[in-house]
Amino acid sequence: MTRQRLTPARLGPSDVLRTGAAGLRTRPARVVLSALGIAIGIATMIAVLGISSSSREQLLRQLDRLGTNLLTVAPGQTVFGEEAKLPVEALGMVRRIGPVRTASATGTVDTTIRRTDRIPKAVTGGIAVQAATADLLTTLEGRVVKGAWLNAATETRPAVVLGAKAAERLGITRTGVQVWMGERWFTVVGVLGAMPLAPEIERSALVGFPAAEEYLGFDGHPTTVYERSAEESVEAVRAVLPRTVNPENPEEVTVSRPSDALAARAAAASAFTNLLLGLGAVALLVGGVGVANTMVISVLERRKEIGLRRSLGATRGQVRLQFLAESLLLSALGGIAGAALGGLATAGYALSRGWPPVVPPWAFAGAVGATLVIGTLAGLYPAMRAARLSPTVALATT
Helix, strand or coil, X not given: CCCCCCCCCCCXXXXXXXXXXXXXXXCHHHHHHHHHHHHHHHXXXXXXXXXXHHHHHHHHHHHHHHCCCEEEEEECXXXXXXXXXXXXXXXXXXXXXXXXXXXXXXXXXXXXXXXXCCCCXXXXXXXXXXXXXXXXXXXXXXXXXXXXXXXXXXXXXXXXXXXXXXXXXXXXXXXXXXXXXXXXXXXXXXXXXXXXXXXXXHCEEEEEHHHHHHHCCCCCCCCEEEEEECHHHHHHHHHHHHXXXXXXXXXXXXXXXXXXXXXXXXXXHHHHHHHHHHHHHHHHHHHHHHXXXXXXXXXXXXXXXXXXXXXXXXXXXXXXXXXXXXXXXXXXXXXXXXXXXXXXXXXXXXXXXXXXXXXXXXXXXXHHHHHHHHHHHHHHHHHHHHHHCCHHHHHCCC
């Protein structure tokens, strides 16, 4: 009589999923707590990438709006290490450069601004007093939020326009208020909005060049010259500015591009992001250890179930596949919850700061990949341990 070899039944993908899900449904509290570790790690990584990308997108949009064609000219140092001065005619010489579209200047005035004459001179609030040309706002593409900018009349009178931070520090919210400058009263005629490319203007009190010379003893030497040129000519203009501004001593002139500071902020944010991603990876690793621990305990608790399945014809591979599927499903549950939490956290934070919420698509793909890897690694040992159990020993377990 010929013996017929029995062939074990094969489990399809749907059968594997149902079997794995059945093991999770019987212990919902433990599943939720185990998946929480994975969810926290994934949410942290998604939120870090999303917030960083949203911040970078905001900076790029800001750069597009403000332009990268603004250059600033400032005095450097002499060969003896002393502070140099820009020539009085520096602004006029910059305006003669062909590609320059608009140019303006400010000059530091050696005085202070105070809310009243009773406040000590030493209490400046970090506010600088500067003379400004009438076309400064056009060059910087700034805006007035209250009152008006200096004009042909007010630039010759004791009138002052405050930068956004200067007005805030002085506690001034309207025009028409008087402030004490250079041993006399000046009237606030305007308050400026934010100027990301010229933060020094935000912390300044600005008066006209003629008024600064007449009332505050200003010597007429500009401290900073701002100029805008065609985008394609920025580098060419940058190269000729020092010799144009100070032909005799071009080495005493420094030229910078304020938009580079915004780009540097984006680069610094990327470096900080890498650190936070490392912390998220640690949280994900801890979550993976939690999943592995849960699966080991599950194998110990379900030895009779394993023995019964083996005695009914389940192969070692099928038992191994069952527990591996459970581990993957458990990790996937945490990964999906974490991705959703990370996306919501990114959107909430970005919208609260007025940023466009951006999460790179590859971040979600990376989260899925990390989840699968963690689930596989966490379930591999418990699955192999379950497959090695002898049916007789497993059924005899009390």
